[in-house]
Amino acid sequence: MHVFVWLPLVIPAIAALAARPLAELLPPRTATWLLAASAVILAVASCGALGVLALAAAVHIPFVAAAAGMSVRSVNSSDPASLPLGVLAGALLAAATIAAVRAAWLRTTALVTAHQQNRQLASASQVTEATEAVVVQDDGVDAYTVPGWPSRIIVTSGMLAALTPAEREVLLAHERTHAGSRHHLFAAVARLAAAANPLLGPLATAIGYSVERWADERAAAAAGSRPLAARTIAKAALAATAAPAFRAHSAVVLAALPRPSTLRRAGPVPRRVAALLGPPPRLRLVPLVLTVALVAFAGLSALEAARDLHAMIELAQSAV
């Protein structure tokens, strides 16, 4: 078996290390698409490589070789695959398949429930197709989008009270982007890939971050002010966490930009705020091209490994 079969198993680990820097470096929309496509290709490629390893070992078993009409001697001379390795690959592939099916099932039922709940909400009087946001009487500071057709934005009265009218517009523009750009589908695809290959977990986390950044930048553009968007996110997060007394203060001003060293250990919200306070993101070709090349290399390696195995099997079949 060539080196190609190992590359799809190693490259996801490299992608996992690159995921967070990519999500912070590239414009969020580009980063989201790039990371989601990478996650899917790498998940498929790594599962494919496991399949090749398992199959290559299986054909060494005389019974399997005979059933496939292959010459065992030809198989053994052309490819010294190890059986324990094949069994391990087969077990990993089975585990990946089960995890992916389970994740797909859970996410689908959750999204269907969300859609049904959205429909039920639409049957409440005063709620029409055009109703975009529903306010819940709740002192808790919270806002979220429930995906569906159409999606619905839910905002608590506590959240509205914590924000000025301009900041409320930022909040709505942010949630509107989640709904309009179908961000839950990116998240679903990412989680599915990570279920199949746990090495891709950091990619799913990075996609979760970059869809928030995507919505943040769109909200900033809609409001015409990135500092305003930054302040809205910071205020909402603090109000959601802090004692109610904080919520009365609307006259907060933006002070210093946090240092990069502090941000490395910070959670997503401070990083989103810092990103909005910094320069607008611009497309950087080098990391983009490198990532595309790396992921394509993983995919092509898996294809090459499969082609290789196929050629070996054909050879063994003709040698009977």
Added chain:
Amino acid sequence: MHDDDQPAGSPRRAAGELEAAALAVLQASSSALTPGQVLDRLGGGLAYTTVVTILSRLHAKGVLTRLRSGRAYSYAPVADEPGLAALRMRGVLDSEADREAVLSRFVSELSPADENLLRRVLADPGSGG
């Protein structure tokens, strides 16, 4: 309501789920109900005090009105249909196994370190007192 598939000692139900269940009971009823009556209709081995807590929390949120009836209060939903439906929806979604799939929050929870960092960024005039 959703108790049937929960074995004893299983992880507690999300608070939102219980609130939603209690709310659904009150909305199905034509008259105001006391905590005892809500408990009867909820079933599922809840404690009386739990029901009282849920109902007073819903009252605090402005979801329920309460009337004095004898020594206890009786509760009825206020007429804000979209808001109530959204609250009920939240309860159902909170009970989903894959709930992060359906609720994309505007802001996620802050760690104490993140909170400090944000306060510094915001130069919050309220952080002193």
